[in-house]
Amino acid sequence: MNPRPASSPSSARADANRRRILDVAVTELLRDPDASMDQIARAAGVVRRTVYGHFPSRDALIDAIVERAVEAVETAHAAGREGIDDPAEAVAGSLLAVWQVADRYRLLLSLSHRSVTMGSIRERLGCVHESGLETFQRGLDDGTFVSPLPTRALGYVLEGILFAVMEAVNDGVVPAEKAGRSTAITFLTAAGLPASQATELVERVAERRATVTG
Secondary structure (H helix, E strand, O other), rough: OOOOOOOHHHHHHHHHHHHHHHHHHHHHHHHHHOOOHHHHHHHHHHHHHHHHHHHOHHHHHHHHHHHHHHHHHHHHHHHHOOOOOOHHHHHHHHHHHHHHHHOOOOHHHHHHHHOOOHHHHHHEEEEEEEEHHHHHHHHHHHOOOOOOOOOHHHHHHHHHHHHHHHHHHOOOOOHHHHHHHHHHHHEEEEEOOOHHHHHHHHHHHHHHHHHHHH
């Protein structure tokens, strides 16, 4: 097998520019969902032509942000539940991990009102959705969770909670720094866990995560 050719300095520079443009675009669009390609180019310290060289339209730029967000959510979801068998703890761990990503990309909710972004997000997060349904089903089967809704409907309700809290943060109703734990507790109580138990579990999982990541 022939070795993979090394990246040239120009391609490495192009990749770095692309990553920087995406990073800056997330920040600028979170600040102003109507930010233009010109604004993003100025904030990134590049000329407009460079931005269009990587993303031929604003929709293409947003699509790339969605793709990056989906990949980050998938990674966080898997890491947050890794090695955890208890359904409630798995939900708490994965949601706390996912919120760190969701908070950064909550601008996509603002953009979804003027595009097909939300439908695209739901479709691309199919594997996360199915993994979550499997956890909910295990919890319902062993009595951890209690719900009059079938598993798939419960999944929609819980996803709706996440998107609703993201929108509430966007509107300034919920402080971003408190939203992750609050969302996890709301998730678990909506799935039938007593509020006191849900709160204690989320706090314990959050403290453990802080110890590991800190």
